[in-house]
Amino acid sequence: MIGHIEALDRLGFELDPELATDVILQSLSPSFEPFIMNYHMNSLSKSVTELHGMLKNAEDSIKKTSTHVMMVQRDSQKRKRKGEGKGKAEDMIQKPKPDAKP
Numbered sequence: 001m002i003g004h005i006e007a008l009d010r011l012g013f014e015l016d017p018e019l020a021t022d023v024i025l026q027s028l029s030p031s032f033e034p035f036i037m038n039y040h041m042n043s044l045s046k047s048v049t050e051l052h053g054m055l056k057n058a059e060d061s062i063k064k065t066s067t068h069v070m071m072v073q074r075d076s077q078k079r080k081r082k083g084e085g086k087g088k089a090e091d092m093i094q095k096p097k098p099d100a101k102p
Helices: 002-010 017-026 030-041 048-065
Strands: none
Touching: 002 017, 002 048, 017 030, 017 048, 030 048
């Protein structure tokens, strides 16, 4: 984004520093939401170069903390609900066989 902003500047279309900062912050992925909220809450006004340095630091800390992976696995067979099936639960229980008579 900084490259695009600099290209606009070379073409004679200067962006206000505040607008350039807003454009950069809006282009970030959702993982940077805490950084953006902190930036706005503290009313920071940094140059584009300083913002770039801050974003690099934030990216490093995001990479360190986001090592959690959620996996979802689907069974290939559908599970039966309670009460459904071929027989009653009583029929499913195996009764012990009596010992042979002496």
